[in-house]
Amino acid sequence: MESLSSGPSQESSEYTRSRVVALLHSHGVSSRAAIARSLDLTPAAVTKVVSRLLNEGVVEETGGIEGRGGRRSIGVRIDGTRFHVIGVKFARSLVRIGVFDLDGRPLSMEDLPTVTEDTIAETISSIRRRIHALLRADDSIRAVGMAVPGPYLREVGRTAVVSSMQGWRSVNFLHEFSGRFPVQVFVEQDARAGVLAHHLFDPESQTPDLAYYLLGEGVGLGVLDADRLINGQQGAATEIGHVSVDVNGRPCECGNVGCLEQYCSAVAIHREVVERGMVPGARDMSHAQACEAVFESARSGEADAVELVRRIGRYVGYGCVTIINSYNPRRIVIGDIVAGGGEILLDSVRDVVESRAIPEVRDETEIVLSTMSPDAAVTGAAAVAIQHLIDRPSLLVGSGKATEHPVA
Amino acid sequence: MESLSSGPSQESSEYTRSRVVALLHSHGVSSRAAIARSLDLTPAAVTKVVSRLLNEGVVEETGGIEGRGGRRSIGVRIDGTRFHVIGVKFARSLVRIGVFDLDGRPLSMEDLPTVTEDTIAETISSIRRRIHALLRADDSIRAVGMAVPGPYLREVGRTAVVSSMQGWRSVNFLHEFSGRFPVQVFVEQDARAGVLAHHLFDPESQTPDLAYYLLGEGVGLGVLDADRLINGQQGAATEIGHVSVDVNGRPCECGNVGCLEQYCSAVAIHREVVERGMVPGARDMSHAQACEAVFESARSGEADAVELVRRIGRYVGYGCVTIINSYNPRRIVIGDIVAGGGEILLDSVRDVVESRAIPEVRDETEIVLSTMSPDAAVTGAAAVAIQHLIDRPSLLVGSGKATEHPVA
Known part of the structure; x- marks a missing residue:
């Protein structure tokens, strides 16, 4: 992960502390010697930094761990519960x-x-x-x-x-x-x-080239490229929800037409469920409730609901093809309300990607549903x-x- | 620019040399003292590195330059003509x-x-x-x-x-x-x-968030985000030519449909010019020649040609809106064959961006034609x-x- 701090030339002691904390946060338990090797620091520098972090309660010592050459040494780790x-x-x-x-x-x-x-x-x-x-x-x-x-x-x-x-x-x-x-x-x-969140906490998502495709009340995207967030000059990059998939399509409040958000956000799905009278009382439900109701119908095999979930999946898939061509991530994690469409949705997404993305690139891209709880x-x-x-x-x-x- | 070398822990002498060379390449003339300040190195270290680079002929000394506090000091610079x-x-x-x-x-x-x-x-x-x-x-x-x-x-x-x-x-x-x-x-x-190329050599393009939108025989895109190239896991990111702007549109050889490349590449323009018989002998021309011919007709006011260039410009503009929403660059430089469409094309691009991109983001995005020669x-x-x-x-x-x- 990119350091958000100001780099080595200022506050070098804070910078070194930050590197040690980042290493321990991502690797779990390490010995002082292993920290020194990984960060190219002297053992004395590591001992000093670790002592201060121990005093401050940021890290704690564990029992002996197996070191290089089979020697036992004391491990240190972040006390993840302390703060x-x-x-x-x-x-x-x-x-x-x-x-x-x-x-x-x-x-x-x-x-x-x-x-x-x-x-x-x-x-x-x-x-x-x-x-x-x-x-x-x-x-x-x-x-x-x-x-x-x-x-x-x-x-x-x-x-x-x-x-x-x-x-x-x-x-x-x-x-x-x-x-x-x-x-x-x-x-x-x-x-x-x-x-x-996936990069820090999901063991399955430990790739430097990771995308999180948020399909909730809005449609959003976050991308790590070589462990670094793509931000753009104003922080307005990776706005997949306002990328048009149909320049002759539905108008969006952003000024564009055919924005992905108009087809596969929870708001768009709710609107369609109400218009087609697919779920009794849908008008008074929250967007999430309406989506959950139609996903439940689809799981129970109700044909209209299955067809709707598949169609939503196709638009989610068009978005995946754009994400693949735009960012070439190793893994796309689909999350939030619309991920509740489950396997019916995911099958439809994968069909679109199979037929529309460049084979050599698609074959190196995993597409999964987020398992992160609560969200x-x-x-x-x-x-x-x-x-x-x-x-x-x-x-x-x-x-x-x-x-x-x-x-x- | 991101360093392509392996970082400070290996070959530190080469790494320091690289930092000095990079600074001089981007800043022109600097004194040894200014180099030391900019790179947070000791004066002794800079003197040593510069001496070796002088011996090797990589840098040369200039006459005295104005330093801090009005003191004169000897400048050094890359001899850009030497290699x-x-x-x-x-x-x-x-x-x-x-x-x-x-x-x-x-x-x-x-x-x-x-x-x-x-x-x-x-x-x-x-x-x-x-x-x-x-x-x-x-x-x-x-x-x-x-x-x-x-x-x-x-x-x-x-x-x-x-x-x-x-x-x-x-x-x-x-x-x-x-x-x-x-x-x-x-x-x-x-x-x-x-x-x-723009980042290294175009004085107008000195922003850390820069996009080069290549409209030639193919349609491509290169993006610097905070001075770093967006690559993706395989180097296949920023493939704007295969991003669909119409999921019900023209099929492309990549498997996708409605790819931008099918509407505004020189190949697509040449095909249309031939089909519509707009330029005598176009079938035997190269893609670039056919485009130049139709751009010339448009400049002379020929109505069909003007209409075609405007329509191409709209598709180029749809691409710009996608680039803005996907990467939020400070500046988009349009280059290669299709940039020959000039102001007629650019006006059409800007109209689309004006009506379809998010105002607060669009207002911070320059869109220009490349002036880099030959290309x-x-x-x-x-x-x-x-x-x-x-x-x-x-x-x-x-x-x-x-x-x-x-x-x-």
Whole structure:
């Protein structure tokens, strides 16, 4: 993972600490000698850094481990349970808040009441109150991570377009949340947070070229290319939801036509389910509930529902073909609400990819459904915070808390 | 620019030399003190590195320059004329070979006879002979760079699909060219070479987030995100030519339908010009000649030609909207044959972008026609070689020549 810190020329002690913490976070237990070898540091430098991290409670010693040449040595590892972070996921109507430890394990999870255009301001206040309450109840919390719909303009602090719920556009996340708590707040586009979560916490997703394809209330994408997030100049890259798959297709609120989001987001599916009267009472359901209902019908073999899920799968597949041609990842993880379409959906996705992607490239691309629980974006919100803590370990031990730094 | 070398832990002396050479290549003249400050090196280390580079003829001293605090000091700079590289551009029917100096200035340029499916093998032999002849005639040549159509599978050495001229698929560039000359050969996808050329040699394109949109016999794209090339796991990322803009559109040889390449490549334009009888004798022209003829008609106001160029511009524009949503670059440089459509084309591109891209993102994106002469891909082929020489200065002075290293 790319370091978010300022590099070797400034604060080299913090930089070295960060490299040691990052290594231990990704590798688990290591001996001091193995750390020195991996990071090309002197044993003395490692001993010094590790002693301080031990004192600070960031790492702990384990029993003897097998070293090189069969010698036993003492292992050290991050105490993943010692510090916590808050993750907040904003979808459109859904806001979910969780507390996580540094290993990405959820300690608590709550959904706020369904948000409408009229209750956005109230929702912001509720989130602030909840964060304050969680911080009061748990003094191990060291940072807050937020995952928001893209295209998120990271210097500005605002999302440029939120199809089907434009009210969120007027929310400046930096102004609303930064500098209001005794810990720092970090904000990232939701699917980028999701790919970070898989990279940090999913043992199956340990490839440097990874894509997380978020099919929820919106459609988003986060891509790691050679272990580095693709961001673009404003943080508005990898906006697959607004990539057109049909330049003569359905109009989208972003200005484009034929945007993928108009065909295979939970909002688009909900709309279609209501229009076709496929699920009784669908109009009063949340987007997620309507999708779950039609996926359930499909699993039970109901022909109309199967046909709809297959058609959605084809559009998800067109998106995969574009992702393959645009980013050439090793693995595409499909997640969020629409991943609930399961094998029926995935078969349809794979059929499209089989027939439309370049064979030599397609054969090197895995496409899977996310198994991350509760969902990758809220875990990703936590992952954004955790990644910043790894990059700046001083934030863990209080020496970097509550500064006036911008949170981008 | 990303360093292609193996990083600080190995060959640190070569790594430091590479950093000094890279700084001087991008900044022009610097004093030793300024180099030390910029790279966070000790003055003694810089003096040592610079002395060796002076001895080797890689850098030269200039007269006194104004330093910090008004003090005069001796400047050093790369002698950009001292070493040369060969650049080879493969399009489909067109192969162009040039010799360049390290400042990207062309010293000689030649086009091989138009290639057909039947003459590919013969063309490979001609290229080898020409490279040998150029090397014999100029002992300052230190490397060969090649720009080939994508999706170029960099570990394999082969292009996965070459629409309209699939014979090129059977050419393994590594097998055909690597290890056959006393200097190393480096191969890169053509548009990626083009973005590298702009980054190294175009003063207007000095942004870390740059895209080069190659509209030639094929349609390609190279993207720098935060100064780093987006590659993907196999080097097959940023294949905009095979991104579909119409999932119900024209079939492409890659397996996909509605690929951008089917609408706005020189091959697609030539086909349309012939079918509609727009240019007398077009059937016997090269793709480039047919395009130039129709662009000339459009400039003289011929209504059918103007309409065609505008329609092509709309498809080029759909591609720009996809590039903006996919990569969020600061600047998109449109180059190669189709850029000959000039202002008529560009107006049409900008109209589409104005109406279809997200306003806050679009407003931060420049779209321009390349002014690089003779063309960015052949200069890019040279740039690929030059970038490798910057990363491994020992190749310049012979100590790294003719090794058995893989060229990827």
